[in-house]
Amino acid sequence: MKPRNKAMLKAYEAIYEDGRLEWLDEQPKAGRHRVLVTVLDPKKRRAPEEVRRVLEATRGAWGRGKTMDEIDREIESMRAEWDRPWYDADWKPEA
Numbered sequence: 001m002k003p004r005n006k007a008m009l010k011a012y013e014a015i016y017e018d019g020r021l022e023w024l025d026e027q028p029k030a031g032r033h034r035v036l037v038t039v040l041d042p043k044k045r046r047a048p049e050e051v052r053r054v055l056e057a058t059r060g061a062w063g064r065g066k067t068m069d070e071i072d073r074e075i076e077s078m079r080a081e082w083d084r085p086w087y088d089a090d091w092k093p094e095a
Contacts (some may be wrong), residue, residue: 005012012028014021066074077094 010028012026013024013029015024016022016037038060
């Protein structure tokens with residue numbers, strides 16, 4: 001059994017048309033590369049407007065009537081709690 005490569009995979013975005021790739025941003029260095037290709041359905045492309053609608057639809061998950069800033073502060077508070085030392089007698093949650 002071959003040992004698995006523990007390096008993180010790097011993703012690149014390109015348009016494939018008529019056997020050619022048009023790199024949209026960064027591209028891999030020259031040479032031979034093993035690749036995995038996922039062809040996306042162009043009809044299911046998520047536009048920024050659709051993403052905004054999804055965010056608005058899930059807004060109630062954090063409580064009704066909260067602003068994005070309030071939600072961000074709540075998330076930051078939770079993250080701070082996750083990152084705190086496991087035992088700190090002086091630690092108090094943010095108000």
